[in-house]
Amino acid sequence: xxxxxxxxxxxxxxxxxxxxxxxxxxxxxxxxxxxxxxxxxxxxxxxxxxxxxxxxxxxxxxxxxxxxxxxxxxxxxxxxxxxxxxxxxxxxxxxxxxxxxxxxxxxxxxxxxxxxxxxxxxxxxxxxxxxxxxxxxxxxxxxxxxxxxxxxxxxxxxxxxxxxxxxxxxxxxxxxxxxxxxxxxxxxxxxxxxxxxxxxxxxxxxxxxxxxxxxxxxxxxxxxxxxxxxxxxxxxxxxxxxxxxxxxxxxxxxxxxxxxxxxxxxxxxxxxxxxxxxxxxxxxxxxxxxxxxxxxxxxxxxxxxxxxxxxxxxxxxxxxxxxxxxxxxxxxxxxxxxxxxxxxxxxxxxxxxxxxxxxxxxxxxxxxxxxxxxxxxxxxxxxxxxxxxxxxxxxxxxxxxxxxxxxxxxxxxxx
Ligand SMILES: Cc1cc2nc3c(=O)[nH]c(=O)nc-3n(C[C@H](O)[C@H](O)[C@H](O)COP(=O)(O)OP(=O)(O)OC[C@H]3O[C@@H](n4cnc5c(N)ncnc54)[C@H](O)[C@@H]3O)c2cc1C
Ligand SMILES: *[C@@H]1O[C@H](CO)[C@@H](O)[C@H](O)[C@H]1NC(C)=O
Numbered sequence: 001x002x003x004x005x006x007x008x009x010x011x012x013x014x015x016x017x018x019x020x021x022x023x024x025x026x027x028x029x030x031x032x033x034x035x036x037x038x039x040x041x042x043x044x045x046x047x048x049x050x051x052x053x054x055x056x057x058x059x060x061x062x063x064x065x066x067x068x069x070x071x072x073x074x075x076x077x078x079x080x081x082x083x084x085x086x087x088x089x090x091x092x093x094x095x096x097x098x099x100x101x102x103x104x105x106x107x108x109x110x111x112x113x114x115x116x117x118x119x120x121x122x123x124x125x126x127x128x129x130x131x132x133x134x135x136x137x138x139x140x141x142x143x144x145x146x147x148x149x150x151x152x153x154x155x156x157x158x159x160x161x162x163x164x165x166x167x168x169x170x171x172x173x174x175x176x177x178x179x180x181x182x183x184x185x186x187x188x189x190x191x192x193x194x195x196x197x198x199x200x201x202x203x204x205x206x207x208x209x210x211x212x213x214x215x216x217x218x219x220x221x222x223x224x225x226x227x228x229x230x231x232x233x234x235x236x237x238x239x240x241x242x243x244x245x246x247x248x249x250x251x252x253x254x255x256x257x258x259x260x261x262x263x264x265x266x267x268x269x270x271x272x273x274x275x276x277x278x279x280x281x282x283x284x285x286x287x288x289x290x291x292x293x294x295x296x297x298x299x300x301x302x303x304x305x306x307x308x309x310x311x312x313x314x315x316x317x318x319x320x321x322x323x324x325x326x327x328x329x330x331x332x333x334x335x336x337x338x339x340x341x342x343x344x345x346x347x348x349x350x351x352x353x354x355x356x357x358x359x360x361x362x363x364x365x366x367x368x369x370x371x372x373x374x375x376x377x378x379x380x381x382x383x384x385x386x387x388x389x390x391x392x393x394x395x396x397x398x399x400x401x402x403x404x405x406x407x408x409x410x411x412x413x414x415x
Pocket of ligand 1: 006011012032035037038064065066114149307
């Protein structure tokens with residue numbers, strides 16, 4: 001079959017690898033001039049030299065928030081070295097090593113921006129892309145499409161009452177590159193996901209003070225010029241901001257670390273995929289389009305062992321392409337409805353439709369047993385859980401920890 005893969009990040013690369021290994025002919029369409037997606041750092045923000053939006057949210061000085069023992073692919077681990085928490089450049093190198101090891105580069109069409117995807121007869125797909133340097137429009141028909149366009153690209157920002165009154169700078173973490181522009185400033189960082197936690201720390205090194213506004217139950221340990229406050233109530237004036245506990249504080253800049261939303265601007269409405277409040281429908285097992293199972297989305301679930309899961313999902317989809325693995329579209333819909341009902345009943349909100357966290361091991365095991373594939377070992381999930389706990393309990397020092405995997409179930413901390 002001819003398989004199109006949209007995106008050459010960690011998900012697209014592992015999709016290409018498995019598509020090729022199973023004898024499919026594959027094109028990877030990638031809008032950037034290089035592979036690696038999120039892990040590519042660029043000073044540029046806004047638009048690139050061809051007038052297209054800059055994709056990556058990567059910033060200077062980023063070190064991973066998961067140990068390399070968790071971040072490799074199942075049968076292609078990150079090579080052994082002195083530390084567990086790697087730099088952006090080291091992960092990017094690893095992805096290049098992966099691509100070269102499986103000879104993926106000849107399949108990647110760089111600088112190709114996918115503009116439109118729509119179904120044509122027999123569950124095939126017509127894909128239109130633009131070759132950015134030449135502006136040439138390319139239309140091609142594929143038997144299957146794997147959507148690997150990432151989801152840290154389309155920022156969400158809250159509507160704060162009085163927002164228009166604020167005279168300082170307001171940016172989203174997607175635009176953040178380095179702390180210099182916050183030198184000596186009074187900075188409000190909103191949101192305590194991985195980015196907010198990390199950027200409050202980076203910026204505190206140069207800022208006069210940083211207020212981190214969040215609604216976590218626990219307080220995070222920070223240097224003394226980082227103050228934690230609850231949610232913002234409203235912006236009162238040019239620089240004054242009031243919090244829900246009634247306290248007020250003055251700021252020169254606001255940095256929104258308020259996350260992202262799923263976005264598939266290239267999917268024509270005739271594809272029949274909808275996204276509402278971050279719930280993508282209708283997907284079987286959070287990845288396969290029930291109505292036309294020659295389309296899949298790799299990497300939608302979050303709070304997961306990302307590269308490991310991409311690889312498992314890719315193997316699942318490729319196996320489904322060839323054979324009798326997938327049930328009928330009607331049965332896939334029923335399965336999806338039941339799965340989502342069970343999730344709502346367990347307390348997941350609509351925004352958490354694809355959150356895995358405590359359910360991730362069951363998700364991996366289900367994919368694996370369904371398609372007779374090797375699952376993701378327990379030790380990987382356990383080590384991830386341990387690392388996430390340390391991120392919150394020991395933000396300042398957890399990246400100095402070193403781990404070693406002993407077997408399928410056990411790891412040790414060696415430093
Ligand atoms: C700042 C930051 C830090 C992170 N840190 C960690 C970490 O420490 N550990 C961890 O496991 N995960 C981390 N993540 C999550 C990270 O996103 C995943 O690890 C993983 O890199 C996602 O891979 P992906 O292939 O799904 O998406 P991406 O890496 O985003 O790749 C998507 C690719 O698709 C391309 N693309 C998009 N739209 C189009 C189009 N229309 N046409 C053609 N190409 C297109 C993009 O150019 C990009 O190359 C972090 C994310 C961010 C933003
Ligand atoms: C940050 O926001 C300001 C407006 O508040 C804008 O002028 C500036 O370009 C933004 N910075 C970046 C890096 O995008």
